[in-house]
Amino acid sequence: MVKSVSDGFTLIEMLVVVAIMAFLALIAAPFTTAWVDAARVRQSTHRLVEAMAHAKSVALRNGNSVSGDAPSSVLVAADAKLCVYDRVPSKLACNGDAVWIAETSANVVLNGQSVQCVALNNLALQVTAVINSVTCGAGSYVVSRGNEKYPSDGSNALN
Numbered sequence: 098m099v100k101s102v103s104d105g106f107t108l109i110e111m112l113v114v115v116a117i118m119a120f121l122a123l124i125a126a127p128f129t130t131a132w133v134d135a136a137r138v139r140q141s142t143h144r145l146v147e148a149m150a151h152a153k154s155v156a157l158r159n160g161n162s163v164s165g166d167a168p169s170s171v172l173v174a175a176d177a178k179l180c181v182y183d184r185v186p187s188k189l190a191c192n193g194d195a196v197w198i199a200e201t202s203a204n205v206v207l208n209g210q211s212v213q214c215v216a217l218n219n220l221a222l223q224v225t226a227v228i229n230s231v232t233c234g235a236g237s238y239v240v241s242r243g244n245e246k247y248p249s250d251g252s253n254a255l256n
Contacts, residue, residue, distance in 0.1 A: 130243065131243070131244065131245065134203075134242045134243035134244065134245040135245045137202040137203045137242050137245075138203045138240050138241065138242050138245045138246065138247050139247070140201075140202060140203070141201040141202055141203035141204075141205055141240045141242075142203075142240045142247050144179055144199050144201055145174075145179060145201075145205055145238060145240065147199070148172050148174075148179040148180075148181060148197070148199060149172060149215070151181050151197045152170045152171070152172040152181045152215065152217055152221075153170075153217060153221040155169070155170035155181055155182075155183050155196060155197075156169040156170040156217035156218065156219060156220075156221045157169075157219070157220075157221050158183075159219040160183050161183060161184055163218065163219050164219060165218070166218055166224045166225075167218065167219075167224070168184070168185050168216035168217065168218060168224055168226045168233075169183070169184075169217060169218050169219040170182060170183055170184075170216070170217050171184070171185055171186060171214050171215070171216045171217070171226060171228070171233065172214060172215045172216075172217075173186065173189060173190070173191060173195075173213075173214045173228075174205045174206075174207050174211075174212070174213055174214070175189055175190050175191055175211075175212040175213075176190065176191065176212075177200060177201050177202075177204075177205075178191040178198060178199065178200050178201065179191070179198070179199050179200075179201060179205065180192075180195035180197060180198040180199075181195060181196055181197040181198075182194065182195050182196065183196050185216070185226050185228060186228060187228075188228065188229055189212055189213075189214060189228045189229050189231055190212075201240075202242070203240050203241060203242035203245075204240065204241050204242060205238065205239075205240050206238065206239045206240075206241070207234075207237075207238050208234045208237065208238075209237075210231075212231070213231065213233070213234070214226070214228055214231065214233035215233055215234070216233040
C-alpha cells in the first residue's frame with residue numbers, strides 16, 4: 098500500500114490565512130493613522146522648539162547691531178513652514194531671505210493664528226513688531242493634525 102504524503106498547504110488553507118490577515122489589517126488601520134498623526138505632531142512641536150532656539154541664537158548674535166527693543170530676529174510660522182529672519186521681514190511669509198527654514202507636517206498655530214510671528218531683541222527677549230498689520234506676539238502655541246493636538250489644553254507658552 099502506497100501512502101500519499103502532502104507537502105504544503107491547500108488552496109482553502111491559504112485563502113483562510115489571507116482572509117484573517119486582511120481582517121487584522123482592517124482593524125489596525127485606524128490605530129496606525131492615529132500613531133502617524135501623533136508622530137507628526139511631535140515632530141512639528143520639536144521643529145517649533147528648534148525654530149525658537151535658532152531665533153534666540155540669531156538674536157543674541159545680533160548681526161545687524163540692533164539695540165534696545167528693536168527686533169533682532171523674527172520667527173515666522175506660515176504656510177506649514179517655520180522660518181527665522183535676522184531682521185523684520187517685509188511680509189509675513191517664509192521666503193529665500195530667511196536664515197533658517199523648516200517645513201512642518203502638522204498645523205502650527207501661534208497665538209490663535211495660523212500665520213503669526215515672534216520677535217526677539219538683541220537679548221533674546223520677546224518684543225513687539227508689526228508685519229503686514231499683524232502684531233508679532235508672545236503667547237501660546239498649539240500643534241495639531243487630525244485628532245492629535247499638543248498641548249491638549251492649549252496652555253503652552255512659547256519661550
